[in-house]
Amino acid sequence: MAHALPRSGRSAETGRDTTLDVFGPRTHLVAKWAVPVLAGLVYGYWAAANRRHGGPVTGWNLLFGFMTTIAFVVLYAVVRAVAERLPREGHAVLWGAFAGSALGFLYAQSGVAMFTAILTSLLLAAAVTAMLFYRYYTSEDAQGHRIT
Known part of the structure; x- marks a missing residue:
């Protein structure tokens, strides 16, 4: 037996x-x-783990991991706070740049050529930007207001 799915958004009858x-x-x-x-x-x-290349865990390696964690959390919070105030294009580009930079940093820690890390991070940044732009574009009205 088929059932109707509940609609999300504003009710036409009550406006709530x-x-x-x-x-x-x-x-x-x-x-x-x-x-x-x-x-x-x-x-x-x-x-x-990428930076130590399978070697033993040292105090400097732990410090590097925790400092990386702090930097990631702070940048994530800043990007989230700033992205909310941007139009859909800027919102998508900012998250794409964050994702690409995060991947590029991880990949560079493994010791690969810098060109490879940059190319990979640019490809991911472009893919994330395109995906998020599509998501934001299809969930906003013509004036840029979000449709919930």
Whole structure:
């Protein structure tokens, strides 16, 4: 038996927001900071592992991993805060540049040629920018207001 899916957005009858929000405001606040911190920890570990090339873990390697984690989390928070205020084109370019830079830094730590790391990061940045521009373009009206 087929069932109709609930619609999200504004109700035509009442004009109120009918979007279903499963989690409360506290859960959203925790996730807003837990996701970048956990992603930063994974990123810092990955960068430190690439840098030591399979050798032993040293104090300098741990310091490098934690400093990379802090830099990643701070940059992620800055990009998230700034991107919200930009139009869809700038929003997509900023996240694409962040993703490309993050990959380029990780790839450069593995010891490959710099040209290879730059080319790979530019390709990822272009792909992320194109994907996000499409997403933002299809979820906004003509004036640039987000459609939820």
